Amino acid sequence: MPTPPPCPQCAMENVYQDGANYVCADCGHEWPMAAVAGADDDAGAVVRDANGNVLADGDAVVLIKDLKVKGSSTTLKMGTKVKSIRLVGSGDHEVDCKMDAGSFMLKACFLKKV
Numbered sequence: 538m539p540t541p542p543p544c545p546q547c548a549m550e551n552v553y554q555d556g557a558n559y560v561c562a563d564c565g566h567e568w569p570m571a572a573v574a575g576a577d578d579d580a581g582a583v584v585r586d587a588n589g590n591v592l593a594d595g596d597a598v599v600l601i602k603d604l605k606v607k608g609s610s611t612t613l614k615m616g617t618k619v620k621s622i623r624l625v626g627s628g629d630h631e632v633d634c635k636m637d638a639g640s641f642m643l644k645a646c647f648l649k650k651v
Contacts, residue, residue: 541553541554541559542559544559544561544563544564544566545566545568546561546564546566547561547563547564547566549561549563549564551563554570555567557569557570557571558570584624584631584632584645585645586598586645586646586648586649586650587601587645587646587647587648587649588649588650590649590650592622592624592631592632592645592648592650593624594622594623594624595621595622595623596621596622596650596651597618597619597620597621597622597650597651598618598619598622598632598634598648598649598650598651599616599617599618599619599648599649599651600613600614600615600616600617600619600643600647600648600649601615601647601648601649602615602647603615604643604647606638606641611638611639613636613638613641617636618651619634619636619643619648621634621635622634622648625642628642629644630642630643630644631643631644631645632644632645632648
């Protein structure tokens, strides 16, 4: 039996099935199971920074460690602030951003939300 998804309203995992709906025992929110089946593609789209904060398009972030750029002698320094990030769903790297050094694809685990 598959485990029910967390509540879309409060994000708690204390959810049970009631007929054709899921019900959150913590906040009482109910939603149809059919809506979850169509939203499974978006379920993986939640991107979190190094501290577990949810990132969204347009957020500002800071690098938490020095990152060497592959194929270049450029190093992105820790503490560099990046404004207006864009979340992408392709490949290993979740964040697309532009800095003074150029345009880069970064992993969210090396970023902290400002």
